[in-house]
Amino acid sequence: MEEKGGAPEAELELKSADAEAxxxxxxxxxxPVKGFLEQTWDFFASVPVATVLLFLIxxxxxxxxxxxxxxxxxxxxPPLDFYPDRYGKVFGMFLFKTGMTRMYTSxxxxxxxxxxxxxxxxxxxxxxxxxxxxxxxxxxxxxxNFVKRLKNRFDFVAADATxxxxxxxxQLKARRYFVVREGDRxxxxxxxxxxxxxxxxxxxxxxxxxxxxxRAIPGVYMDQSVWVRDGSIVRVPGGxxxxxxxxFTAEFYASGQPKSYxxxxxxxxxxxxxKKATISMNNPLSYRWIELYQSSYRQEMxxxxxxxxxxxxxxxxxxxxxxxLNPADTYTVAGYTLKINQYFTDFxxxxxxxxxxxxxxxxxxxxxxxxxxxxGGKAFSTWYFILYPEMSLDKDIPIKFATTKDPEVSxxxxxxxxxxxxxxxxxxxxxxxxxxxxxxxxxxxxRYWALVDGGKIVVGGWTNRNQGGLGTEMAILATLLxxxxxxxxxxxxxxxx
Amino acid sequence: MSNTLIISLSGYLFFLxxxxxxxxxxxxxxxITLRRRDAKHFxxxxxxxxxxxxxxxxxxxxxxxxxxxxxxxxxxxxMSNMFEYMSFLGWSIMLFFxxxxxxxxxxxxxAFVAPVGVIVVAYASVFPTEVSPLVPALQSYWLVLHxxxxxxxxxxxxVSFGAALMYLLRVRKDSADRWEESILEFVFYCFSLLIGFxxxxxxxxxxxxxxxxxxxxxxxxxxxxxxxxxxxxxxGMAKFAGVDLPIFLAxxxxxxxxxxxxxNTILFTLVAGTVVYLLLRLIARNPLREMGSRAVAGMxxxxxxxxxxxxxAVGFPLFTLGAIVFAMIWAQKAWGxxxxxxxxxxxxxxxxxxxxxxxxxxxxxxxxxxLAAWVAVIGFPLIIFTLLGVNLLISGLHSxxxx
Numbered sequence: 099m100e101e102k103g104g105a106p107e108a109e110l111e112l113k114s115a116d117a118e119a120x121x122x123x124x125x126x127x128x129x130p131v132k133g134f135l136e137q138t139w140d141f142f143a144s145v146p147v148a149t150v151l152l153f154l155i156x157x158x159x160x161x162x163x164x165x166x167x168x169x170x171x172x173x174x175x176p177p178l179d180f181y182p183d184r185y186g187k188v189f190g191m192f193l194f195k196t197g198m199t200r201m202y203t204s205x206x207x208x209x210x211x212x213x214x215x216x217x218x219x220x221x222x223x224x225x226x227x228x229x230x231x232x233x234x235x236x237x238x239x240x241x242x243n244f245v246k247r248l249k250n251r252f253d254f255v256a257a258d259a260t261x262x263x264x265x266x267x268x269q270l271k272a273r274r275y276f277v278v279r280e281g282d283r284x285x286x287x288x289x290x291x292x293x294x295x296x297x298x299x300x301x302x303x304x305x306x307x308x309x310x311x312x313r314a315i316p317g318v319y320m321d322q323s324v325w326v327r328d329g330s331i332v333r334v335p336g337g338x339x340x341x342x343x344x345x346f347t348a349e350f351y352a353s354g355q356p357k358s359y360x361x362x363x364x365x366x367x368x369x370x371x372x373k374k375a376t377i378s379m380n381n382p383l384s385y386r387w388i389e390l391y392q393s394s395y396r397q398e399m400x401x402x403x404x405x406x407x408x409x410x411x412x413x414x415x416x417x418x419x420x421x422x423l424n425p426a427d428t429y430t431v432a433g434y435t436l437k438i439n440q441y442f443t444d445f446x447x448x449x450x451x452x453x454x455x456x457x458x459x460x461x462x463x464x465x466x467x468x469x470x471x472x473x474g475g476k477a478f479s480t481w482y483f484i485l486y487p488e489m490s491l492d493k494d495i496p497i498k499f500a501t502t503k504d505p506e507v508s509x510x511x512x513x514x515x516x517x518x519x520x521x522x523x524x525x526x527x528x529x530x531x532x533x534x535x536x537x538x539x540x541x542x543x544x545r546y547w548a549l550v551d552g553g554k555i556v557v558g559g560w561t562n563r564n565q566g567g568l569g570t571e572m573a574i575l576a577t578l579l580x581x582x583x584x585x586x587x588x589x590x591x592x593x594x595x
Numbered sequence: 596m597s598n599t600l601i602i603s604l605s606g607y608l609f610f611l612x613x614x615x616x617x618x619x620x621x622x623x624x625x626x627i628t629l630r631r632r633d634a635k636h637f638x639x640x641x642x643x644x645x646x647x648x649x650x651x652x653x654x655x656x657x658x659x660x661x662x663x664x665x666x667x668x669x670x671x672x673x674m675s676n677m678f679e680y681m682s683f684l685g686w687s688i689m690l691f692f693x694x695x696x697x698x699x700x701x702x703x704x705x706a707f708v709a710p711v712g713v714i715v716v717a718y719a720s721v722f723p724t725e726v727s728p729l730v731p732a733l734q735s736y737w738l739v740l741h742x743x744x745x746x747x748x749x750x751x752x753x754v755s756f757g758a759a760l761m762y763l764l765r766v767r768k769d770s771a772d773r774w775e776e777s778i779l780e781f782v783f784y785c786f787s788l789l790i791g792f793x794x795x796x797x798x799x800x801x802x803x804x805x806x807x808x809x810x811x812x813x814x815x816x817x818x819x820x821x822x823x824x825x826x827x828x829x830x831g832m833a834k835f836a837g838v839d840l841p842i843f844l845a846x847x848x849x850x851x852x853x854x855x856x857x858x859n860t861i862l863f864t865l866v867a868g869t870v871v872y873l874l875l876r877l878i879a880r881n882p883l884r885e886m887g888s889r890a891v892a893g894m895x896x897x898x899x900x901x902x903x904x905x906x907x908a909v910g911f912p913l914f915t916l917g918a919i920v921f922a923m924i925w926a927q928k929a930w931g932x933x934x935x936x937x938x939x940x941x942x943x944x945x946x947x948x949x950x951x952x953x954x955x956x957x958x959x960x961x962x963x964x965x966l967a968a969w970v971a972v973i974g975f976p977l978i979i980f981t982l983l984g985v986n987l988l989i990s991g992l993h994s995x996x997x998x
C-alpha cells in the first residue's frame with residue numbers, strides 16, 4: 099500500500115525548481131547522433147558512470163590489500179623470486195605480470211583514478227550553470243499551480259493580504275531567511291551553501307589529486323634518508339645546509355615496549371647554528387621546505403679501554419683507549435708500539451675463510467695489530483677482538499689483550515628527509531573537502547513561496563534534504579500564523595505515520 | 596586514589612554500561628514483539644520502549660563517564676588498543692541510535708540497532724582490557740581527533756545499517772527474489788554467528804579457562820578448547836572435558852603461524868553460531884527474515900528509507916574528517932607521508948568510496964530504494980573489516996592496534 103510511489107512527487111518538485119540540473123542526463127540521452135567528443139563529455143557527465151567508477155576503484159583497492167604489494171611484503175627476496183613461491187608459479191607470475199603486485203601505480207588503477215578526476219571536473223562543469231540559475235537566480239513568482247501542488251504546504255487566513263505576508267516575512271526573517279516580496283507574492287530561502295556543498299567537495303578533491311600529482315614536477319618532491327651519528331654533522335640531501343645530532347636517545351617501558359625516540363638536532367646553515375630542535379615521532383624538524391622525521395636508529399660501539407698484559411706474569415703492562423668509530427693509526431703502551439694493520443668493524447669470515455665485514459656498523463670489532471716490542475725485540479702481528487679478548491690466536495707471543503672498560507654505546511639516528519611542495523595544496527584541498535561535505539549534509543537549502551488566493555494565503559515549502567525538519571518548521575509557522583485553521587497536532591510516532 | 600583503583604572503577608562502570616545496553620536492547624525487542632501481537636498490549640509495549648530509551652541514554656552517559664575515568668587513570672586517551680576502539684565504536688553507535696530514534700520518533704529502530712551496539716561492546720571485551728602504554732607513534736593529540744571523529748561517523752553508519760535492514764524486511768514480499776531472500780536470511784545467520792562467538796568466547800574468558808600449546812619455538816594461547824592445533828602439535832598437549840586435544844592440525848598449505856588458532860576459533864564460532872541460529876528459529880518457528888518482516892510490518896517505508904539515508908548523511912562528513920582528512924594530516928606528521936597505501940589507509944579509502952557511491956546512487960533514478968538499501972547494509976561489514984579485519988588478518992603500519 100505504501101509503495102515507493104510516493105517518492106517521485108518530491109522529485110517532481112525538485113525538477114520544476116531546478117529542472118535543468120536534474121534533467122541533464124535524460125536530455126543527453128534523447129539528443130540525436132553526436133560526435134566522439136560530445137559522447138565522451140556526456141559519458142563523464144553522468145552520475146551513474148561516476149557511481150560505477152567509485153565502486154570499481156573501491157573493488158580494485160580491495161584486491162591491492164589482499165595481494166601482498168611490492169615493497170610492503172615482509173620478505174627479503176626480490177619480487178621475481180618471492181611471488182612464484184608465495185602464490186604458486188603460474189598465479190604468482192600472472193599477478194606480477196599484470197601489475198597486480200604494484201596495484202596502486204599500475205596503469206589501469208591510475209586510469210580509473212584519472213577517469214574519476216575527469217568525472218569530477220565534467221560533472222561539476224555540466225551542472226554549474228543550471229545550478230547557479232536555480233539557486234542564485236530563483237524564480238520569485240512561479241506559476242500559482244506550482245506552489246499549490248507542493249507537498250509541504252499550509253494555508254492561513256489573514257484579514258488583509260499584505261499584512262498577512264508581512265507577518266510571514268517577519269517570522270521567516272527571524273528564522274534567518276532571505277526574504278523577497280513582489281506584489282502579493284513572497285519568496286524566501288536559506289542555506290544556499292548546502293546546494294554548493296557537493297561542488298565545493300569536488301573542487302577540494304581535485305586540489306588533493308593535483309597536490310599529489312605535483313610530485314611528478316622535478317624539484318617538488320624528495321624522499322631520502324640520512325644517518326647521523328651522535329656528535330657528527332651531515333649535509334642534508336637536497337639542501338645546502340647541515341644537521342648535527344647532539345644526542346640520540348631511545349627509551350623503553352618496563353615491558354620492553356618503546357617509549358620514545360628523540361634526536362637533539364641542530365641546523366647549521368652557512369656555518370651558523372640557526373635552529374635547535376628535538377626531533378621525535380610526531381615532531382619533525384622543518385627548515386627551508388625540508389622536513390626531518392625520526393624514522394630509525396642504530397647503536398654501535400664507541401670508546402673502549404684495553405689493557406696489554408704480560409703473558410708470563412699475567413700482570414697488566416699498561417692500558418690505552420681505542421675509539422672504535424675512529425681509531426688512531428698507532429698506539430704506544432709501556433714501550434710497545436701497536437700499529438693497526440687491518441680493522442674490521444663487524445668481524446666475520448667470508449666463504450673463503452678470510453676475514454671480512456658482516457656490515458659497515460661497529461658491532462663486532464676486530465683489529466690486526468703490528469706490534470713492535472721495546473728494546474729491539476722481534477716484531478709480530480696479532481688480532482685483538484674487543485668483545486672476545488680471550489681469543490688469542492697466536493701462541494708464541496709475549497703479550498695478550500684484555501678489555502678493561504666495555505665499549506661505550508654510540509647511537510646513530512636515522513632521519514627521513516622529506517620535501518613535498520604539494521603539501522600546502524593538499525592541506526588546502528582537505529580543508530575545502532571538509533567544508534564541502536559538512537555544507538552538503540549539515541546545511542539544508544529551504545525555500546518558501548507564498549501567494550494570495552482569495553481570502554487566504556497559500557504557503558508552499560521545499561527543501562533539498564531533511565523533509566521532516568521542514569515539516570516541523572511549517573507546522574509551527576502554520577499554528578503561529580493562524581491557530582484556528584491550523585491547530586497544533588500531537589506528534590505521532592514514526593511507525594504509525 | 597591509585598591508578599589501578601581508578602582503572603578498575605572504570606572497569607565496573609563498563610560492566611554496568613554493558614548491562615544497561617543489553618537490557619535496553621531486550622526491552623526494545625520485547626516492545627516490538629508485543630506490538631505485533633494485539634492492540635491491547637500497546638500501552639505496555641510503549642512503556643517498555645520508554646524504559647529502553649531511558650536505559651540507552653543512561654548507558655551512553657555512563658559509558659562516556661567510564662571512558663573519562665579510564666583516561667584519568669591511565670594518563671592517556673583510551674584509544675590505543677582494540678578494546679578501547681571497539682568500546683568507543685559501541686558508544687558512538689548507541690549515541691547516534693538515541694539521537695536518530697528521538698529525531699524520527701522511531702523507537703522500533705531500537706530492536707535492530709541496540710543489539711548491534713551490544714554486540715560491538717561485547718566484542719570489545721573479548722580483547723585484553725589492560726591499559727597498555729603508548730608507543731611513540733601514538734603520542735599525539737591527533738590520536739584522539741582521528742579515532743573519535745572516524746568512530747563517530749562509523750556509529751552513524753551502524754544506525755543506517757539497522758534502518759536499511761528494516762527497510763529491506765519491510766519491502767520484502769513473498770514473491771521476492773530467491774537470492775535476496777537467502778542473503779537476508781544470511782544476515783541473520785551472521786548475527787547468530789557473532790552471538791555464538793561472543794557467548795562461548797566470553798564464557799570461557801569469564802570462567803578463566805585458557806589453553807596453552809607449547810611448540811618448540813613458541814607457546815600458543817587458546818581462548819577456546821584447541822580442537823584444531825597448530826602445525827607440530829601433538830594430541831594430549833591440552834585437555835577439555837577429559838578429551839585429549841588437539842584432534843586435528845592446521846592443514847599444511849596454510850602459511851600463517853596463527854592459522855591453527857584462527858581455524859579453531861572459526862570452528863567454535865560456526866558450531867555455537869549455528870546452535871544459536873537454530874534455537875532462534877525454533878523460537879520463531881519461521882525463517883528469521885520472516886520474523887523480522889513481521890516486526891516491521893506496517894511501518895512507514897519512506898521513513899525507514901529516510902532514516903537509513905540520514906545515518907549515512909550524518910556519518911559521512913564525520914568519517915571523511917576522521918578517517919581521511921585527520922588521518923592524512925597525522926600520517927604526514929608521524930611518518931612523513933600522508934599516504935602510504937598501508938592496508939588500513941586503503942580500507943578507510945575503500946569504505947569512503949563505497950559510501951560516496953551510495954550517496955551518488957541516491958540521486959540516480961532506479962538505483963535508490965532497494966539497491967541503495969543493500970549498499971547501506973553491506974557498508975557496515977566493510978567498516979567493521981576496516982576497523983578489525985585489517986588489524987587481525989592483514990598486517991601493516993597500524994599493527995600496534997592488534998590485540
